[in-house]
Amino acid sequence: MQDTTPLTLIGKALSHPLRERMLRLLADGERCGCEFAPELGVDPSIVSRSFALLERAGLVTSRREGVRVMWSLADPELLVTLDRLAELTQEKVA
Amino acid sequence: MQDTTPLTLIGKALSHPLRERMLRLLADGERCGCEFAPELGVDPSIVSRSFALLERAGLVTSRREGVRVMWSLADPELLVTLDRLAELTQEKVA
DNA sequence: TGTTATATTGCGCATTTGCGCAATAATACC
DNA sequence: GGTATTATTGCGCAAATGCGCAATATAACA
Numbered sequence: 001m002q003d004t005t006p007l008t009l010i011g012k013a014l015s016h017p018l019r020e021r022m023l024r025l026l027a028d029g030e031r032c033g034c035e036f037a038p039e040l041g042v043d044p045s046i047v048s049r050s051f052a053l054l055e056r057a058g059l060v061t062s063r064r065e066g067v068r069v070m071w072s073l074a075d076p077e078l079l080v081t082l083d084r085l086a087e088l089t090q091e092k093v094a
Numbered sequence: 095m096q097d098t099t100p101l102t103l104i105g106k107a108l109s110h111p112l113r114e115r116m117l118r119l120l121a122d123g124e125r126c127g128c129e130f131a132p133e134l135g136v137d138p139s140i141v142s143r144s145f146a147l148l149e150r151a152g153l154v155t156s157r158r159e160g161v162r163v164m165w166s167l168a169d170p171e172l173l174v175t176l177d178r179l180a181e182l183t184q185e186k187v188a
Numbered sequence: 189t190g191t192t193a194t195a196t197t198g199c200g201c202a203t204t205t206g207c208g209c210a211a212t213a214a215t216a217c218c
Numbered sequence: 219g220g221t222a223t224t225a226t227t228g229c230g231c232a233a234a235t236g237c238g239c240a241a242t243a244t245a246a247c248a
Contacts, residue, residue, distance in 0.1 A: 014105025
């Protein structure tokens with residue numbers, strides 16, 4: 001794709017259930033990337049690529065701590081805003 | 095995809111620049127679907143399928159008016175919330 | 189009935205995304 | 219140097235998405 005806006009990047013990042021789950025696993029704060037593969041039942045390579053997508057969209061940030069990479073939500077308001085968005089769209093559906 | 099949540103549906107709907115543009119074209123209120131194909135320079139079939147996606151995600155609603163289908167945002171707060179989301183993610187990027 | 193305007197759906201094909209194995213990188217420690 | 223732990227990247231293949239033409243549907247109206 002050529003014309004990529006901040007919002008479409010966010011959309012792509014959110015458009016896979018695994019990546020939404022990863023976001024929610026960060027709700028309580030920073031976590032080591034190494035926890036995600038076993039917890040989600042996928043290959044570490046998928047976790048790595050998924051975090052890369054989330055990071056490019058600006059949804060998460062990372063810092064190295066020795067051999068580990070620690071991930072956290074880019075903003076504590078994020079999940080609230082996402083859930084608010086889901087609310088707004090479900091009004092008419094429900 | 096099997097495991098599809100409200101948020102992943104929204105993500106998919108937002109993940110294409112054409113569909114984001116369509117959403118923004120509804121900022122000022124209801125519009126006839128027939129305006130979008132010429133304005134966006136794509137085939138009407140693409141507009142139809144794109145609206146179907148946006149509607150399934152709960153982002154837009156429609157009503158028939160004779161031969162036309164009139165589209166509007168599911169909620170007037172939607173674009174504000176989406177832009178808020180973009181803000182939250184751009185803080186760290188900028 | 190037929191004609192016009194708008195919208196949707198079926199189809200084939202191109203592009204993108206997703207997956208996991210294997211290889212490589214990065215860091216710490218001996 | 220070597221080993222262990224975690225993370226990333228290269229690759230091939232599978233699945234999903236995007237595209238537009240053509241066909242069909244829907245509604246209004248003469």
